[in-house]
Amino acid sequence: MDGNIEGIDSPNSIDYMIYANGDIVVSNSFTPSNSSSVGEIxxxxxxxxxxxxxxxxxxxxxxxxxxxxxxxxxxxxxxxxxxxxxxxxxxxxxxxxxxxxxxxxxxxxxxxxxxxxxxxxxxxxxxxxxxxxxxxxxxxxxxxxxxxxxxxxxxxxxxxxxxxxxxxxxxxxxxxxxx
Structure with missing residues (x-):
């Protein structure tokens, strides 16, 4: 899933890998597009x-x-x-x-x-x-x-x-x- 984080217009990507044994591996990446709009995280x-x-x-x-x-x-x-x-x-x-x-x-x-x-x-x-x-x-x-x-x-x-x-x-x- 790709999208933007509301309010700071920064891209966020979440990947889900679901395996037959029930394991779910989640990867999440976030890239601030403009540090002044993000502020302190x-x-x-x-x-x-x-x-x-x-x-x-x-x-x-x-x-x-x-x-x-x-x-x-x-x-x-x-x-x-x-x-x-x-x-x-x-x-x-x-x-x-x-x-x-x-x-x-x-x-x-x-x-x-x-x-x-x-x-x-x-x-x-x-x-x-x-x-x-x-x-x-x-x-x-x-x-x-x-x-x-x-x-x-x-x-x-x-x-x-x-x-x-x-x-x-x-x-x-x-x-x-x-x-």
Missing amino acids: ARIGMKMVVPKGYENLVYYGRGPQENYIDRKTGAKLGIYKDTVTNAFSSKYTRPQENGNKTDVRWTALTNGENGKGIMVVAADKMETSALHYRAEDINNVWKSFGHPFQVPTIEDTVLTVDYAQRGLGNASCGPGPLG
Whole structure:
């Protein structure tokens, strides 16, 4: 599939190779056509909605806590198991991006009944998150000075698979984000 990314008129190409064994290999390429129209890129990747019931999360990457490109040193590389419900952190005063994992080699979401689900494997490394929240809902509550408990929960899981996500930084009293 070839097209342009809305708002910045930059070409994007996504190729899907579907194999008889059920594997699907996805290649995604993006070329900014004009860096001034693109601005700062928060993340490069894809988002999918996985139907309710796929609550079990297992991944090989940095963890067990959330981590970002500029805040990952304390997160050790390993295989971690959790649930999607536990992935959203309410420790912040205001709701914001959270739940990210870096240096992920693979991640899997499965149901509790028979272990069936989806597994995403990176060619090298990726960043992922799996939440019962939509980014736009988190941002809308943040804009209204709301609190994490006010973000509406959804039954489905929003799975992000990113090549990279911009770091968090410390712009309130210091430098901007890395990456």
